[in-house]
Structures are given as structure tokens and as C-alpha cells.
């Protein structure tokens with residue numbers, strides 16, 4: 001195998017460094033984020049998706065589709081996180097939540113368990129029926145444990161309810177699905193819930209409104225956090241033929257579901 005000359009290697013590393021822009025635009029917080037590791041401004045590369053039983057398929061695969069396109073432009077690693085190494089089930093835990101005994105619940109291959117605690121720097125929390133589950137103990141414990149080490153927590157739809165239950169979103173501005181607003185916001189009375197909002201960014205916590213809003217959040221994340229992000233996000237929305245919402249305040253569902261403006 002031919003090794004690059006030291007000079008070429010140094011040039012390549014400098015080129016790589018020039019392609020990686022520091023994260024910008026995060027606001028100042030009085031909270032303790034980043035206290036253990038200092039400000040690491042390099043773009044996140046290790047994405048974990050939390051898969052609580054009965055998660056919404058599109059809450060996972062909408063943003064994952066966007067980040068997978070990004071992974072063709074820059075090095076990214078994916079971690080699919082579940083309680084065990086079994087495929088992560090979308091089937092409801094209780095038969096009562098499957099009235100017609102439908103068999104419409106794919107399960108997705110798991111790469112790591114929560115106990116493996118892989119070195120992720122972004123954790124994505126989807127919602128769905130999972131967000132109303134009374135059996136989220138291991139998920140909540142994992143979120144609490146991993147949050148201080150994350151660069152970003154991203155909640156999609158009612159995944160904000162799961163994040164809020166873990167307490168790590170206390171004091172942060174966040175949003176969630178407007179149809180499920182009352183139920184989800186009650187799970188986090190100390191979260192500064194924001195409406196109207198297609199998505200909300202507050203330092204290390206990013207949250208989206210209902211399901212498809214996760215795609216708009218993911219595209220904005222690409223725009224802000226990666227070099228050439230605007231061009232890459234435009235390329236991705238064109239590829240998936242998604243009419244992106246570019247203004248985070250553009251949220252017709254807030255009025256539709258009678259969620260008053262706040263924060």
C-alpha cells in the first residue's frame with residue numbers, strides 16, 4: 001500500500017481543517033452546558049437515534065434521510081440505540097393500542113444498547129406513541145446520563161415530551177407537536193415552550209414541531225453546522241423534493257390547534 005508523503009499528508013489535513021467550519025450562532029447560556037469538556041466547536045459527526053418502543057417511523061427516518069445525504073459529503077457515523085440488541089420495535093407494547101390487531105410495525109436493526117454508551121455527540125429523540133408510554137425508565141435514565149456529553153440534543157415531534165420528562169430540557173426554549181401540545185408540555189413544566197414554531201434552537205437543544213417538521217429542523221442543522229451547509233441543504237431538499245420551511249416561526253398548526261403564542 002502506498003502511504004502519502006508527510007508533506008502531502010499535512011496539506012491534506014489543512015484542507016480538511018479548512019472544510020470544517022466552527023459551529024456559529026449559539027447564544028449565551030447561564031446553564032452548565034459543556035462544563036466538562038470546554039467548547040468543542042467542530043461539527044458533530046456521531047449521531048445517535050434513541051429508539052423507544054413504538055417510536056414514530058418518520059420522526060426517525062425523516063431526519064435520518066437528510067443526515068444520510070450529508071454523510072455522503074462529510075464523514076458521519078450512525079448509532080441506532082435500543083434497550084437490547086434486538087430489532088427496535090415500532091409495535092405498541094399493549095394490545096389495547098392496536099385495536100384491529102394490525103401487523104404494520106416494522107422493527108429496525110439496532111447497533112448499540114444504551115448500556116454500550118457509544119461516543120455520540122448528537123442524540124435524536126423521536127416521538128410517536130412512545131412519548132405516552134408509562135415504561136420509559138431506561139430511556140430517561142440514558143438521556144440524563146448522556147446529555148452532559150452531547151454537543152446537541154434534537155427532539156422530533158412528541159420526542160420533546162420524552163426529553164422533557166428526563167429534565168434535561170428544563171430552562172431551555174423548545175417546541176413540540178401542536179396537536180399534542182397540552183399533553184406534551186405538561187411533561188415538562190420547567191421547559192420554556194415556544195409557539196408558533198416549526199422548530200426551535202436554543203444552544204445545545206434543538207426541537208421540532210410535528211413529524212415532518214423534523215425534516216426542516218435537520219436541513220437547518222445542516223445549513224448552520226457544516227461547511228457549505230447552505231448549498232448542501234439546498235441540494236438535499238431538491239433531491240428529496242421537499243419544500244423547505246426556512247422561517248422557524250412559520251407554523252400554521254399552532255393556530256389550527258389553538259395553541260396560543262408564547263415565548
Ligand SMILES: *[C@@H]1O[C@H](CO)[C@@H](O)[C@H](O)[C@H]1NC(C)=O
Pocket residue numbers: 101102103
Ligand atoms: C392477530 O393477527 C395475527 C396475524 O397477524 C394472528 O396470528 C393472531 O392470532 C391475531 N390475534 C388475535 C387476537 O386476533
Ligand SMILES: *[C@@H]1O[C@H](CO)[C@@H](O)[C@H](O)[C@H]1NC(C)=O
Pocket residue numbers: 073228231232235
Ligand atoms: C457544496 O455542496 C454542493 C451540494 O452538495 C456541491 O455541489 C458543491 O460542490 C459543494 N461545494 C464545496 C466547495 O464543497
